[in-house]
Structures are given as structure tokens and as C-alpha cells.
Amino acid sequence: MRSALRAAALALVVGYCLAPFLWQVITSLRPTAELMSLPPLIPTRVTGEHYAAIFHGHPFLRIIANSALVAAGATLLALALGAPAAFALSILRVRGRAVILAGVLGISMFPPIATVSPLFLVLSTLGLHDTLFALVITYTAFSLPLAVWLLTNFFGAVPREIYIAARVDGCTAFGALVRVVLPLAAPGLLAAGLLTFVFAWNEFLFALTFTATEAARTVPVGIALFPGLHEVPYGEIAAAAVTVTLPVVVLAAFFQRRIIEGLTAGAVKG
């Protein structure tokens, strides 16, 4: 009996998590005529018109490309800046590292609203308004604290003797970082990178304020402000939402062990 109960509970959990997304998929395949009427829960016939529409009418491909570029850029930069910092904090054991780490964690708590207006003013006057560059820099800065925190934990797992061995074998400190520490902490880099990517892929407030046209508009803003002047195409919004969710879901499912490692390393050691 217990196993039946457990199976039912599991089904409930899976249903709870999937239902909204499944309904979105159904809506995206529902013909426009049936879109607004609900008696038929499952559409009588399935149509790909909405998927065609979003890539035809709206610069949707460009928006997805923007998001991917910004998220990848921010991830690379966050790792490129975060790894050396974490290396200094964990293996080089810089003095005052507990204070630095606490400060970094403090910064990660900043609410975006607190810094969005001055950033907006500065970026506008620098003519960086509505550019991908502005988003990359902002996202890197806002995901750096978490990245440094995670990487410090992951680098901490690398035995110190191995670093000393590399130094004695002739590497400079930087050489040891690149040749020995980074390869060994690769899973950590991947976990931190993934979390940064998902953060940048999901971010909304900065994207909303810093972008104006599809030159830099990202997915969350693109979908939030999807309707044109006159149209609220619910079918197309559903299609857009599904199109945007799939890659991230695949990413998450594929790298889920890494993501969980990242979350736990960050949190459990928190």
C-alpha cells in the first residue's frame, strides 16, 4: 500500500511541476480559432502556425540570439574574473579572506532595483543604452559574487600539496592555476558557469531598463512585452515561451548533476 501512496504522491509532484508548462505547449499548438474558447480542453487539431508566426513576424530569433550571447558572455567573463579571485581566496590564502568572502556574499544580496537607476543614467550618457555590452557587464558583475563563492568552495577541495608540487615543478602561481587547479576544479567551473548562465538567461529588470529595441532585447523582456501595438497573440506568446524554455530545460536536465552540485556547494557550505 505504501508504494502505491508514494507513487501517487510522486505523480502529484511531477504534475505540479509540469502542468503549467504542458498547458503552454497545448496552447501553442492550438489553432487560433479555438484559442479563445475553452470547452475543448485538448484542441481538435494541432497547428504549427504560431511557431511559424513568431519567427516570421517578430524578430524572435534575434532576441534568442541576444539572450544566448549575453548569457554566454557574462558566464565566460564571470568565470574569467571569478576563477583567479577564488584561487587567491582558497589556495593562495590571501590575508583577510573571511572578510572578503563575507563582503562578496553581501554584494550578492544587492537588490537590482537599488543600482539600476545610476547604472541606467551612466550607460545612457556613455551611449551604451540598448547594447549587449551593457548587459554583459552588468550580468557579469551581478553573478560574480555567487561564482566566486562557489569556485572558492570547489577550489578548496583541491589538495594544497598538489598546488605546491606544481609550483616546485616549475609553474608560476598563474601557471599552477591554469595547468593544475582549473583542470581539477573543472566540475566546479561547470557548475558555477551553469548557474551564471541561468541567472543571465532569466534576468529581467536590467534588460527591461537597459534595452529599447531588438538590437539588445533579451528573451524575458521580449516575451513580457511581446504584443505589438495592436495584437495580443496568446498563441504566439505560448509558442515563444515554449521555444525559449526548451533549450534551458535540456541544459538543466543534461547538466543537472552539475547544477545540483553547484547549488549544494554554494548553499550547504553557506
Add this chain to the structure above:
Amino acid sequence: MKLERELDRPLWYLLPGGLLLVVVTLFPLGHVLWLSLQRHSLLHGPPRFVGLDNYLRLAGDERFWNALANTAYFAAVSVALELALGLAIALMIARVRRGRRLLYGVILLPWAVPTAVSARMWEWMYDAEIGVLNYLAGTHVNWLGSPAWALNAAIAMDVWKSTPFVVLLLLAGLQGIPRDVYRAAAVDGASGWSVLVRITLPLLAPVMLVALVFRTIDAFRVFDAIYVLTGGGPADSTETLSIYAYKVLFQGLEFGYGSALAVSVFVCVGLAALFYARLMREALR
């Protein structure tokens, strides 16, 4: 051999990251604090130093207090639900072996979907006339349109989106508990319930606390969900601090008063963080 002094000082490694953080985070925060002491509206002439006027206006602004109340309510209820639901789900799936990867993938889905996108999904489901929730429940509730329901509808969406995060943390915490602790409990004849209360929960407390901190701070910063779902309406019943600050800053273009609002959000988040930091230190002792 010449005396080659290797530049090994660690500070060089902290410099690039630190510089970026200062320029893009600390400096703007300082700038906001400075702006909040000025009467700086883009539309009405050059900025003028006015000291604490903005904060006095803040204290007297009933819309600020309404936003603060909404934010606190949103944070308290959403975090409580997320922890309870998260714990239940974590305990339920902790011992699943078959199809564990698939299960984790499904659970990760809500967390992976951008909040703005899931807000559009839920807005479609919440529609009073053609929404699926009303259709399935046979009700005709104006979820996003009535002051009584709107904020709770937003909370429900946030719970759907953030519970996976809590589940994953707690699962990690559960895996952290060594197997033989449970074997010892079994030997001692402890039953399911007492194992949960006397062993699992106490050992899970630190991780639950971490989940609590992360979620509370995120909940206080909520913006995306509300902006897309209701825009703060109806009748300001879902207007949170971030939303009100955004309206003052980017619609009214009043950067002085808007900055004071932004500072208030920062203070709330700071207080919550400090409160939890102290709680965490006690819990760990």
C-alpha cells in the same frame, strides 16, 4: 642567478573581479545613496541637494507603506509555503532510485524557466474569462483582477517557480546525512515519525536556514513576476517596493525620490540578511 621576485601576491588575482564589482555594484549603490539626498527629476531642472526630504516624503507616503506591506506579506507567505512544500517533496523523493535523473529534470524545469516567461504562462492560466484554472475548477474568480486574490495569485506562481530550488537544497542536505545514522536509529527501534523529528529535521536545520535566507532575500527583491502578471494593480494591491520604485524612477523619472525607495528595498534586504546571519550563527553553534 638573478633574484627573480615572483609576483605571487594574491591581491593581483582579486583585482580584476574586485574592480568590476566596485564599478558596477558599489559605485552605483553609493550613487543611489547620493541621489536619494537630492531633488533630481529629469523633467524639472538640475538636481538640488535636499538632505533627508525624500526620506521624510517616504515616511509620509501611504503608497510606500502599502508597497512595504505587500512585499513583506509576499515574502513571508511565499517563503513559508516554499519551505513546507519543498521539505515535503524532498522527503518524498529522497529515496527514489529508479528514474531519479528524469525526476530531477522535471523538478528543475520551473526553476529554469525565466520568471517573466512563467508569468506570461500563469497570466494566461489565471484569465478570468478563458483561463484554464477557472475552467477546471468550474469557478469564475477574477484571479489577477481582484485585490483579494491578485497578490496571492502572484505568490502561487512564485511558489511554483521557486519550490524546486528549495527541494534541491534540502535533497543535498538529506544526502549529507550519513546512511549509518539511519541504520543506528533503526536498530534503536525509532519509528518513521520520530526519525523525522528527532534526526532528519535537526540535521537538516542548517540547510533549511540557508534555503530560508536565499528565498527571503529573493522574495524581498521580487519584480519580474509582479511587473508581468499585474503591473502592481489592481488598486496597488500587488505593488511591491521594487515595482513602486521602478514606476517612480522610470515613468515619473524622479531619480531623487526613486533612489530613496531603492534604498528602502536595500535596507529591507540588508536587515533580513543580518537577522538570518545571526540566526545562522546560533544554529551552527
Add this chain to the structure above:
Amino acid sequence: MARIRFAGLEKRYGAQPVLAPLDLVIEDGEFFTFVGPSGCGKSTLLNLVAGVEAPDAGAIYFDDDRVDGLAPGARDVAMVFQSYALYPHLTVRENIAFPLRVRGRARQEIEREVGRVAEALGLAALLDRKPRELSGGQRQRVALGRALVRRPRVFLMDEPLSNLDARLRLEMREELKRLHESYGVTTIYVTHDQEEAMALSRRMAVLAAGRVQQCSTPQQVYADPANLFVAQFIGSPPINVIGGDAVRDVPGAAPLLARHANEPLVLGVRPADVEVHSEPHAGALLAEVTMIEPTGSDLWVVGRWRGQRIKGHAAAGPRVEAGATAHFSVPPERVYLFAADTGARLRGE
């Protein structure tokens, strides 16, 4: 090769001295050991020579070159660690080749050198394995290979054998000695195992609380300890120590005591020099036997004399039973005298 000279080398962690000023010379090609209990500063000294830590005062010279300012990689020093510190993500071949590749040596040269060292250490069959697929002994040999391959001026070994099981440890000890003889690289060996130190080193220094207690050949340190600490630390089973008034009653000690009549004294005699007889024996102490320890090659007897513990070596003849009494002979010429307060060695002229 290199002649290592420490000139007033000193290291403190905050105000707490970790290594008192050290002046010492290690000859070229010598196998020199620092031995002492954990926390005595021996690992710090090794780190100073390796360049991983910087001294607070003093200098280190390899021949005439001052090296304490140099980066670890620039000192041409090789190091073997207690935990082996192999690169887990690299194969055995890549591990051994690592120091050469980092220095940008040519590919053929690297292959040749790695082959040579692998042959010498019997690792030829394991070259393509990853460290986690090897046994403790094999990993230790790979660590040695990584150190040998670059023909360093100095070898540093930080308790390399302590992670191995007892039998393998003895085997590796012989291998280390053989390798040293064939390569003759100046080696600084650090261990807490005094037996190992004595077996391996040409000269050794006993360290305690960051200060060198004695520095000379193993035989000298064993036979002529500079103070009570050295006497107790070196030699197993540990030296018998008799203190208090009982010292004066030890037969045969009189001539030694003559010159130090009024000082509080401590007397030490090595169990190996004490023979135990069931019948009375000239110059022997009568003690009640508390425990018998057979070790195959010989039989150790532990007794209680005037409330103090004494251990001796049972000679052939009738067996001595626990609980009975026995005679522990103390040869005056094998007795050491120490000042009770400072532990300094007192020598009779």
C-alpha cells in the same frame, strides 16, 4: 648537486617562533634527515627550502647562490610529499613528464628521460594508468619518478613513506637508499620516525620546538645523545629514565655521580644495554617483573624498581615470569647522566 647552507634561517607565525635561527651546512650529495615530533618545525624548514614559504630572517644558499628569494620553480628543487601529490587528472607518464614539459623541454628529450626513470623505478608497465588506478607503493614510486626525472640540485622528501604499510615501508626504504647511492643528489629528508631517520641518513638533526637539539651521524646521536630529549626520542624501545633519589642507589653510578653530588640528576640507560637475569648478578637492580614482550628475535622484560619503570633485555637461560622478581644489570659504562632541570647531558671525565 648542491652544498646547502642555512645562515641564521628563522621563521615565526606572528609572534610565535616556529623555527629558531638555524646555522647548518649540508654537504653536496649528502642524505641529511631532520627528525622530530610533529609540530617541531621540520615541515616548515622543508617549505622554506622549497620556497613555498618565505623566511622571516636569515638565508639559504645552494653552493654560493642565495636561493631564499627565488620562486619554488626557480630553485631547481624536487619534492616528494607524504600524500604523493600526484596530478589526478594526468596519467603516470604525464605526471612524470610534467616538470620537464613545464620547462619547455623538447618532446624526444622528455620521452627519453621519462623512459629512463620509469625503467629505473619499474613503472614501465603503468605509464598509461591514472593515479587512482595505482597502489600506495606504486604512487610513491611515481612521485619519486617525477622528482628524479629533472635531475634536480636538491631532493626534498616530506615523510614520503608514512602512508605505506609497514612491510612496504621497509622495502621503499631500501629503494630510497639505493636510488640515493646511484644518483647521489643532495637530499633533505623529513620524518617523525626515528628508526627510518637512522636507517637512511648519513647525518641527521633532531628538532624540537623549532630548535636543533643535536646534529651528527645516526650512530653518534644514538650513542652520545646531547640531551635527555634526544636520548628519549632516538632509539626504540625508548631509553629507561630513572629520576629522583633512586639515581644515587643505582649500582656502579657512583663514579659518575661524584662530580655532581648536589645537583638533581636523571639517569638514562638503553633497554638493549640492560640484561635481565633470574638469579642475582653483579651490579644488578632487583625489580618486580610487570610484563614480558616477546619480539621474535629477543625478549623484553619490564620491571618496577623503586616505583619507576625499567625495561631490559632477557638473556638466554631460565625464563623470567611476570609477577616474579628479576635482576636488571646496569653496565656503568652504558649509563647517561642528565641534569634533571635542563635535561642537558652531563659527562663524567
Add this chain to the structure above:
Amino acid sequence: MRRVSRGARALCLACGAALVAACGAGGPAPGQTVVVFKHGKLFGDPAPLRALLDEFERQHPGVVVRDETLPAGSDEQHQFYAINLQARSAAFDVLAVDVIWVAEFAHAGWLQELTRLLPPAERAAFFPGPIEAVTHQGRVYAVPWFVDAGLLYYRKDLLEKHAFPVPRTWEELVRTARAVMAREPRIAGFVWQGKQYEGLVCNALEYLWSNGGGVLSGGRIVLDTPRNRQALAFMSDLVHRFGVTPGSVTTATEEPSRHVFGQGRALFMRNWPYAWRLFQDPGSRVHGKVGVTTLPHFEGGIPAATLGGWQLAVNRHSRQAAAASELVRHLTSVQAQKRLALAYGFQPARTALYRDPELLAAQPLLQVLERVFATARPRPVTPYYVRVSQVLQSELSAIISGRKSPEAALAAAERKLRKILADEA
């Protein structure tokens, strides 16, 4: 900084290059003055507008007109102009300004005075509402370009079927709606925009004005009056007492209400003229069944509609003010407005065009729209409109969501608006 890996450095260069490229095409040829015309994205083929600009270039040799678009969102355009004008930018010369910004921008000293283009004699050629919107302290700061206003859509077929005339007063509308709702299955009486946003202010003002009330009079807040209370009570009763408007009005903007009416599930609708064109589509479920007229008014009140649309102004910091003014005159001329009306379905700001046979043939709706635009009134013309609107939005939303009584909401709104005006003075 050798630590930053080559990857990161390459990335920064790539973004930097993208930034430079985005700055726009090459500079003008020497000796030519370039007039930059900045405006919101026009939905439709850009060619007709370009043709007008080319014509201007032919008439003014040596002048080149560059046309730059902004995103459609009103907030975003507002931010863009405010940021650049406050920073005294001269990157654009002619700008298309929403009706509610003119007073704000003029007060901030960002617009060139254009009274010369629109002397009092010439103003009669335009509808009175837009003229009032572009005048600040007696001086003209923009020329109306095209006009928008709130309309009443009704189901001609259902009114004929149940023999009801087109309602002239709000009371009549409610009576008709309730009667038809009783006989027609699953149909809403009257749908409009009630979400807490700018649209709600447009809807509410139409009740206030049509009952003789309002917000501002002579620069002073006159809100908490019996007429206004009666008007907003009616607005609330549409939902809570008469049941003519569904409760979901509190989340409705232009599109959702247009969907409900377009699906044939509503008798009356308040919306902008753009919806009419969508109902002309043969595929629409209400094709041929829709009538349009001016919005009803209260007994003894006057018809009124909230004014929308765009005006053309000249940037105060523009270095080619003369050429820019000429461009404004050209684009707001009768011929230009006619061609734009034909190309994009804009409603001209000049009254004469509403009797132009060619235009009437293309857009029969213009006949009705003429009467509507004649009664169209701008939202309270004040430099602090954005703050005024934010207060109105939340108080009006409180009324229709039943959270506050009209009396309480109006009292609170009056107090807050007074404070804003005192604060800003």
C-alpha cells in the same frame, strides 16, 4: 592584467566593435544640413513616409532628412527623450511627441517655440483638443500630426434585432445593455479598459467630462466634486450594481476588451479607432455587424472623449531649428496629412480633411470620427502629468475593484494631487 584569459579579452573587443557599428551610417556630405526626424515605429510600409521626406528634400536643396525610429512603447520613448533632452543632446531635430508630454517637455525648456508655425488664425484648421494640448502658457510648442480619441463601438445587428436605438446617454446604455443581456445568451453588456494603467485614466475622464466634471480647472485641482462623485459611482456601478461590465475589466487593456467584442461576446465597447480596421477584416466574427459613434454622456452632460495621438515638435538644442520647423510645417500640411491618412490609416489633425471626398471614400469612418474628435479633450495639461496620472491610476483602480468608495478615492486623490502641485511649485 595577464590574468584575464584571452577569451574574455576577445569578447570585450567583439562587443566594443558591435557597439561602434551600431552608432549608425557615415556622416553627411560637406555643406549639407542634416535634419534628423525621430519618431515611434509606424506600423506599416515605411515607403510613403520616406516619399514625403524626399519631397521635402527636393523642395529644400542642401537639406537631407534622416528618419530614425524608436520602440513603440510609450514609456520607453518618454525615457529616451527625457534622458537625451536633459543632456542637451542635438542628435535629433524633429521629434514626435505624445499628447501628454508637450506640457512637460515645454516646461523643461526642451522644445522650440513654434507659435510662428501656428499663428492663432491658423489654429482653427485643427481640432480644438490637440491645440489645447500643444499650447503651454499661451505659446505653441508642437503642431498636431494625427489624432486619436475614445469611441463607442456597438453591435448594429443586436440593437436592430431587439429594436433599441443607439444610446445617447450612459443611463440609456445601461438600460439597453441589461435588456439585451437578458435575451442574448453569454454576452457582456459593455466592455472597456479597467486595468491599473494609463488607459484607465482615459476611460474615467470620459465619465467625468461627460458629467460636466474634470480634474483641473484654471491650473487648480477641482476633483472631489459632487458631479465627479456621481460619474465615478456610475463607473463603479457598471461592474458592481448593474453587472453590465464583467469583473475582469480590472485586468483589461485595449486588446483583451477588443478580443471579447471581436469574438461577438459584448454588446458595447469603448476603444480607440484602431479596432475598427480590425473588425473590417472579412474573417472577423463581427464583420459588418459593428457600428461606431461618440461616447454617451450623462443626462444634461456633454459628449466627451479622451484625446490621444502624436504631435511634431522641434528640439530646443537643434542646430538646424529653421530647417526643422520647415519640416514640421511640411509634414503637418494638408497634402502630407492626407497621404499619411491614406497610407497608414492615421486620423488627420486638420478638420478640413474630414470632408475630403477621396479620403472619405477610403475611410468612411472619418465622418463619425469628425464629431468625436470635435469633442475630444486632452488629459489634464500640466508639466507634472506623469505624477498626476500615477495617483489617478491607483485611486480609480481602487474604485472599480471595489476596494474604495468613489467618495473616499476622490478625497484621497484630491489631497495627493494638491500636494503634488504645491510640492512642484
